[in-house]
Amino acid sequence: MLLEYAAIASFILVTALIGFIAIGLGTIFGPKHSTDKKAMPYESGMNPIGPGTRRMPVRFYLIAVLFILFDIETVFLLPWALVFRQLGLFGLVEMFLFIAILLVGYFYAWKKGALEWE
Amino acid sequence: MGIEQKMGNMGIATTTLEQAVAWSRTNAMWPMLFGLACCAIEMMSAQAAHYDMSRFGMELMRPSPRQSDLMIVAGRVSRKMAPVLRRLYDQMPEPKWVIAMGDCASCGGVFNNYAIMQGVDEVVPVDVYVAGCPPRPEALIHGVLTLYEKVQGMKFAEMKK
Amino acid sequence: MDKKLQPVVEQLEKELGCTVSETRGLVSLSVPAEKIVAACQQVKDLGFALLSAMTAVDYWPEENPRFHVIYQFTSVSGNMVLGLRVPLPGLNPSLPTISHIYRNANWRERELWDMFGIKFQGHPDLRRILMPADWEGHPLRKDYPLGYEEPQFTFNFDEINLRKPYAKE
Amino acid sequence: MPDVQEITVDDLKHLVSERAIQGETVLLNMGPQHPSTHGVLRLLLELDGEIVVSCIPDIGFLHTGIEKNMEAKTYQKAEVMTDRLDYLNTVGNILAYSLAVEKLVDLDVPPRAQVIRVILTELQRFSSHLVWLGTSALDLAAMSMFLYCFREREQILDILEMCSGQRMMTTYIRPGGLWRDVPVEFEAAVRDILKTFPRRIDEYEALLTRNPLMLDRTYGIGKLTAEECLNFGVTGPMLRASGVKWDLRKDRPYSGYEQYDFEVPTRSEGDVYARYLVRLEEMRQSLRIVGQALNKLPMGAVRSNNFKFVPPQRSEIGVSMEALIHHFKLWTEGFNAPRGFVYTAVESPRGELGVYLESNGGPKPYRIHWRTPSFDNLQSLPLMSRGVLVADLVAIIGSVDIVLGDVDR
Numbered sequence: 072m073l074l075e076y077a078a079i080a081s082f083i084l085v086t087a088l089i090g091f092i093a094i095g096l097g098t099i100f101g102p103k104h105s106t107d108k109k110a111m112p113y114e115s116g117m118n119p120i121g122p123g124t125r126r127m128p129v130r131f132y133l134i135a136v137l138f139i140l141f142d143i144e145t146v147f148l149l150p151w152a153l154v155f156r157q158l159g160l161f162g163l164v165e166m167f168l169f170i171a172i173l174l175v176g177y178f179y180a181w182k183k184g185a186l187e188w189e
Numbered sequence: 190m191g192i193e194q195k196m197g198n199m200g201i202a203t204t205t206l207e208q209a210v211a212w213s214r215t216n217a218m219w220p221m222l223f224g225l226a227c228c229a230i231e232m233m234s235a236q237a238a239h240y241d242m243s244r245f246g247m248e249l250m251r252p253s254p255r256q257s258d259l260m261i262v263a264g265r266v267s268r269k270m271a272p273v274l275r276r277l278y279d280q281m282p283e284p285k286w287v288i289a290m291g292d293c294a295s296c297g298g299v300f301n302n303y304a305i306m307q308g309v310d311e312v313v314p315v316d317v318y319v320a321g322c323p324p325r326p327e328a329l330i331h332g333v334l335t336l337y338e339k340v341q342g343m344k345f346a347e348m349k350k
Numbered sequence: 351m352d353k354k355l356q357p358v359v360e361q362l363e364k365e366l367g368c369t370v371s372e373t374r375g376l377v378s379l380s381v382p383a384e385k386i387v388a389a390c391q392q393v394k395d396l397g398f399a400l401l402s403a404m405t406a407v408d409y410w411p412e413e414n415p416r417f418h419v420i421y422q423f424t425s426v427s428g429n430m431v432l433g434l435r436v437p438l439p440g441l442n443p444s445l446p447t448i449s450h451i452y453r454n455a456n457w458r459e460r461e462l463w464d465m466f467g468i469k470f471q472g473h474p475d476l477r478r479i480l481m482p483a484d485w486e487g488h489p490l491r492k493d494y495p496l497g498y499e500e501p502q503f504t505f506n507f508d509e510i511n512l513r514k515p516y517a518k519e
Numbered sequence: 520m521p522d523v524q525e526i527t528v529d530d531l532k533h534l535v536s537e538r539a540i541q542g543e544t545v546l547l548n549m550g551p552q553h554p555s556t557h558g559v560l561r562l563l564l565e566l567d568g569e570i571v572v573s574c575i576p577d578i579g580f581l582h583t584g585i586e587k588n589m590e591a592k593t594y595q596k597a598e599v600m601t602d603r604l605d606y607l608n609t610v611g612n613i614l615a616y617s618l619a620v621e622k623l624v625d626l627d628v629p630p631r632a633q634v635i636r637v638i639l640t641e642l643q644r645f646s647s648h649l650v651w652l653g654t655s656a657l658d659l660a661a662m663s664m665f666l667y668c669f670r671e672r673e674q675i676l677d678i679l680e681m682c683s684g685q686r687m688m689t690t691y692i693r694p695g696g697l698w699r700d701v702p703v704e705f706e707a708a709v710r711d712i713l714k715t716f717p718r719r720i721d722e723y724e725a726l727l728t729r730n731p732l733m734l735d736r737t738y739g740i741g742k743l744t745a746e747e748c749l750n751f752g753v754t755g756p757m758l759r760a761s762g763v764k765w766d767l768r769k770d771r772p773y774s775g776y777e778q779y780d781f782e783v784p785t786r787s788e789g790d791v792y793a794r795y796l797v798r799l800e801e802m803r804q805s806l807r808i809v810g811q812a813l814n815k816l817p818m819g820a821v822r823s824n825n826f827k828f829v830p831p832q833r834s835e836i837g838v839s840m841e842a843l844i845h846h847f848k849l850w851t852e853g854f855n856a857p858r859g860f861v862y863t864a865v866e867s868p869r870g871e872l873g874v875y876l877e878s879n880g881g882p883k884p885y886r887i888h889w890r891t892p893s894f895d896n897l898q899s900l901p902l903m904s905r906g907v908l909v910a911d912l913v914a915i916i917g918s919v920d921i922v923l924g925d926v927d928r
Contacts, residue, residue, distance in 0.1 A: 226924050
């Protein structure tokens with residue numbers, strides 16, 4: 072039984088390895104020469120005005136949450152698309168039900184004006 | 190690089206690694222989107238379809254200094270712009286090079302007056318000077334290839350900067 | 351002087367008592383400094399809706415009217431062009447602002463302050479516009495040096511190379 | 520070399536609103552190095568989240584002191600400076616300077632030179648609108664427009680290079696006519712442009728004009744009424760997009776523009792979309808003018824034979840003694856312009872480009888002031904950008920079509 076999971080484990084292992092190699096080589100061998108100017112926040116060449124961390128309006132958070140919500144929806148679609156053939160009609164109806172529920176949520180957010188900035 | 194500070198000049202043993210490093214640096218050197226004046230328009234023509242600087246690894250003009258390796262100073266640097274230019278150069282990550290594109294960036298060019306820095310080498314250390322006012326796109330690409338030869342010729346000992 | 355401009359100039363002359371001069375088809379009235387706001391208001395009411403240009407000239411060796419501030423007005427509806435000239439003494443030249451009548455005079459006056467050192471009373475935000483904020487002197491004055499640096503040729507390469515402040519890493 | 524100037528909130532007190540001082544709104548630099556400011560323009564934005572509360576432009580980062588530098592050069596040598604002013608409209612700059620000098624010293628220009636001047640100015644207007652269309656569409660994420668527009672622009676640059684040997688800084692027009700006659704292949708190259716470019720404009724129209732993305736980003740944004748335009752000294756396509764039919768080529772014609780019939784496109788909405796339509800229509804009108812001018816291209820000299828002010832042809836120098844004397848006098852000392860002042864204005868792609876030229880009898884311009892359109896067009900930016908989203912501010916900056924060499928001189 073353990074063998075079936077070997078494929079997924081090796082898949083995760085390889086992707087993690089590629090990630091670490093790409094970034095790891097850069098941090099180990101890359102020249103590190105940090106000066107105070109380099110650490111300053113980049114504001115198109117000028118000095119930033121006022122404190123670094125400023126009060127962010129809540130709108131940004133709302134948009135971030137909406138994005139995560141609908142992004143997870145597409146994450147669920149991916150594995151479904153792989154086994155789409157074997158699931159047959161049941162899989163199709165099930166997924167459309169899932170999408171329909173989320174569409175209701177989308178229209179609710181739209182009508183409540185969450186997508187408008189104002 | 191970090192490792193060669195310890196190893197110093199190892200001659201034959203490290204040639205292939207130097208070439209590998211130099212190869213990786215020259216085939217994806219992203220310039221910073223830093224157009225000042227007339228040379229910027231010629232730089233845009235060099236980036237556009239007809240002259241296509243992307244053939245030499247300059248696919249993207251990164252707007253922020255954090256993701257760029259090369260600063261092409263394209264245009265005349267005024268006294269008010271010089272500190273900003275220096276700040277942007279400081280904020281670029283370490284293996285960085287500078288091309289002074291055009292006469293105004295190389296030596297003040299036509300404008301020898303109170304407002305223009307007489308050559309950008311008073312602000313940032315320059316690697317390649319491209320002559321012309323404005324230099325043709327081919328001249329800029331020739332300048333880029335000269336920079337590549339310079340980078341490929343670098344030994345580990347010199348890469349300490 | 352084309353005929354459309356004739357009545358306008360006479361009316362201005364009558365009310366403001368300024369002298370008219372015409373060179374090469376360009377009509378310009380010379381207005382004393384204190385009457386400039388009234389003149390501009392008058393010109394605007396006469397249909398000159400566009401302040402197309404505003405600049406100054408520095409007649410440096412001549413001390414008394416050292417500066418001439420020049421206003422160029424364009425009447426879009428009547429297709430006419432009119433100029434106003436204001437002579438200013440050299441010591442600390444100042445002029446009332448007209449940025450409340452013509453909004454684009456705002457930056458023009460800031461540029462004249464930056465380049466010539468002509469103060470504009472009542473200007474909402476008189477800062478330097480073209481030069482760095484901590485720059486001394488007013489570059490476009492005739493007694494301000496051009497800032498000419500000796501170019502580096504082959505024969506004088508080494509002397510200049512020593513003096514040239516190359517940027518460190 | 521001084522460091523970047525440190526600005527604190529309180530020395531901007533008189534510019535920003537009350538909420539910025541309490542720290543409620545964010546003061547952000549959309550500074551000199553920014554992909555969508557089309558050059559080194561710095562906008563100090565006061566942001567309430569995504570909404571721009573107020574925008575304070577700060578210019579001067581490309582101040583080149585051209586006016587001061589031209590005072591130190593003779594009339595011939597100062598021509599070189601004019602190309603570097605509005606580097607997208609170099610032929611237009613040198614045309615304005617030449618008209619001013621010709622008016623100052625009463626020089627006549629042969630008809631052939633006047634027609635070639637009109638052809639090159641209109642081609643330069645077309646290429647300037649192409650750069651505007653390419654970069655402002657690039658700001659609205661239409662990446663392919665940038666590549667199409669620069670492909671067309673290469674053809675125009677080839678023509679300019681064929682005439683003058685230089686792609687951008689041609690200095691081809693001189694006071695008193697042209698530098699030399701156009702080469703033989705000039706007419707064929709311009710005919711080829713007249714054949715292919717109208718189709719290319721239709722391609723741009725097909726791509727952008729009824730594109731819902733473009734409409735959402737540009738329709739009804741950055742509105743300017745006609746009265747506000749005139750009050751801010753805005754001229755050119757921005758003024759015509761607000762409904763005022765004012766075009767110097769039509770109303771105060773110069774260099775023979777009255778012979779050609781072309782329309783002056785105007786719209787009434789005065790928003791970013793109207794400016795886009797006005798400029799696109801102007802590109803078509805430019806081609807019409809080039810076509811008519813090419814058909815009536817007269818033969819004859821391209822330079823006035825008044826050798827007091829215009830250097831003679833190279834070929835004549837070997838033959839006649841007077842030509843040699845004139846040649847040396849003009850190129851070493853220059854000519855002494857009579858005392859007086861002149862103001863001439865030309866219609867550049869951005870608006871009224873005026874030259875105030877004053878001479879005190881010497882060989883050098885005593886005072887030259889360039890009335891550049893972008894300097895005044897940019898002053899209306901704070902008015903247009905009050906209460907818009909930052910993304911719309913990008914579209915508005917694109918529609919104002921500023922060139923920083925023009926603004927800072």
